Amino acid sequence: xxxxxxxxxxxxxxxxxxxxxxxxxxxxxxxxxxxxxxxxxxxxxxxxxxxxxxxxxxxxxxxxxxxxxxxxxxxxxxxxxxxxxxxxxxxxxxxxxxxxxxxxxxxxxxxxxxxxxxxxxxxxxxxxxxxxxxxxxxxxxxxxxxxxxxxxxxxxxxxxxxxxxxxxxxxxxxxxxxxxxxxxxxxxxxxxxxxxxxxxxxxxxxxxxxxxxxxxxxxxxxxxxxxxxxxxxxxxxxxx
Numbered sequence: 001x002x003x004x005x006x007x008x009x010x011x012x013x014x015x016x017x018x019x020x021x022x023x024x025x026x027x028x029x030x031x032x033x034x035x036x037x038x039x040x041x042x043x044x045x046x047x048x049x050x051x052x053x054x055x056x057x058x059x060x061x062x063x064x065x066x067x068x069x070x071x072x073x074x075x076x077x078x079x080x081x082x083x084x085x086x087x088x089x090x091x092x093x094x095x096x097x098x099x100x101x102x103x104x105x106x107x108x109x110x111x112x113x114x115x116x117x118x119x120x121x122x123x124x125x126x127x128x129x130x131x132x133x134x135x136x137x138x139x140x141x142x143x144x145x146x147x148x149x150x151x152x153x154x155x156x157x158x159x160x161x162x163x164x165x166x167x168x169x170x171x172x173x174x175x176x177x178x179x180x181x182x183x184x185x186x187x188x189x190x191x192x193x194x195x196x197x198x199x200x201x202x203x204x205x206x207x208x209x210x211x212x213x214x215x216x217x218x219x220x221x222x223x224x225x226x227x228x229x230x231x232x233x234x235x236x237x238x239x240x
């Protein structure tokens with residue numbers, strides 16, 4: 001394992017991610033579509049069909065159990081799949097899920113910031129959903145630079161992320177999320193507290209302008225936004 005110094009300024013380690021520490025809450029969020037996973041991954045599937053090189057090598061960063069990405073990959077012209085995640089139990093579930101793919105597959109356990117810095121195998125499409133916001137901006141920059149080295153000129157880098165509006169500070173963003181969560185009526189008071197604490201301590205969203213600047217700094221020429229949630233609290237960004 002490489003020396004972790006290049007990514008020492010993480011806002012929160014991946015171990016603190018909500019889906020790592022409380023699967024029950026995370027799956028309740030997904031089941032309720034509170035983070036608009038269905039729409040985001042439907043958008044991912046459409047972009048893969050219309051914009052990705054055919055066939056494509058897919059790098060699934062912070063893949064979790066792989067279930068969400070695999071829904072978008074069904075029926076696609078995928079030539080290889082690589083998933084990376086810190087959670088061994090999640091990767092064990094992913095190992096079962098990727099058996100449905102008709103291509104070579106690879107699953108790697110570890111901190112994605114370190115794995116990206118080490119990796120040399122190219123990927124036509126690199127994807128990371130709801131994980132980059134756990135890094136502070138300088139660490140996001142280094143992660144995106146590492147991804148840029150893996151993605152060829154005709155490839156794509158896509159992220160699904162929490163979104164701050166232009167001019168909105170983090171406290172105002174947290175207040176918007178607090179208002180949104182009032183509609184999560186199936187959650188207990190303890191679960192609401194756990195989610196609120198996670199957002200307050202581990203989530204550091206960026207504005208679209210910052211994401212575009214980070215992409216350009218890494219060498220991506222363009223950034224599109226093919227999906228924005230109805231609340232404008234989440235967006236899917238596509239770099240090329």
